[in-house]
Amino acid sequence: MPLTQMIYASQPFGFDDAMLAGILLDARRCNARDDVTGALIVRGDMYLQLLEGPKSKVEATYERIIQDDRHVNPVRLLTHEIDARMFPEWSMLDDPAKSWVWSIAEVRGGAVERFSAGKEALKFFQRLAASRADTAG
Numbered sequence: 015m016p017l018t019q020m021i022y023a024s025q026p027f028g029f030d031d032a033m034l035a036g037i038l039l040d041a042r043r044c045n046a047r048d049d050v051t052g053a054l055i056v057r058g059d060m061y062l063q064l065l066e067g068p069k070s071k072v073e074a075t076y077e078r079i080i081q082d083d084r085h086v087n088p089v090r091l092l093t094h095e096i097d098a099r100m101f102p103e104w105s106m107l108d109d110p111a112k113s114w115v116w117s118i119a120e121v122r123g124g125a126v127e128r129f130s131a132g133k134e135a136l137k138f139f140q141r142l143a144a145s146r147a148d149t150a151g
């Protein structure tokens with residue numbers, strides 16, 4: 015069964031800590047069931063999520079996610095086949111976005127939309143995976 019990896023960006027709708035905790039609870043429960051792994055980069059004004067796993071499961075997960083009213087404007091940035099997962103140990107790693115994600119000014123200036131080439135988005139997650147590998151205990 016081929017493995018698929020996809021990345022999308024969206025904007026939180028009514029963001030707060032309790033909502034984020036609820037999203038992560040849902041995500042981890044479903045992903046453990048569906049053999050999906052990945053990471054969610056979180057900012058008050060943007061989600062950037064990587065999902066990976068069996069193609070049909072990843073697509074079904076994304077179909078549910080885009081119906082979710084806890085965020086708006088999902089934009090798919092990348093979908094491709096992979097040989098190995100980037101976050102094999104994480105049903106959904108969450109990471110408070112660091113300065114290496116865009117500034118608010120950059121988002122307002124269209125940085126997310128300009129990302130449509132997609133491969134650029136992978137770099138954020140590659141850095142995140144590498145930083146977590148260093149600190150995994």
Ligand SMILES: Cc1cc2nc3c(=O)[nH]c(=O)nc-3n(C[C@H](O)[C@H](O)[C@H](O)COP(=O)(O)O)c2cc1C
Nearest residue numbers: 037040041044045061075078079080082084085106
């Ligand atoms: C930003 C965001 C990320 C999410 N990530 C996932 C995820 O990785 N996997 C997942 O199954 N659901 C995720 N969800 C939750 C889904 O939208 C949905 O609530 C969940 O899959 C349960 O679906 P159901 O209510 O149809 O059973 C996410 C929601 C949001 C807003």
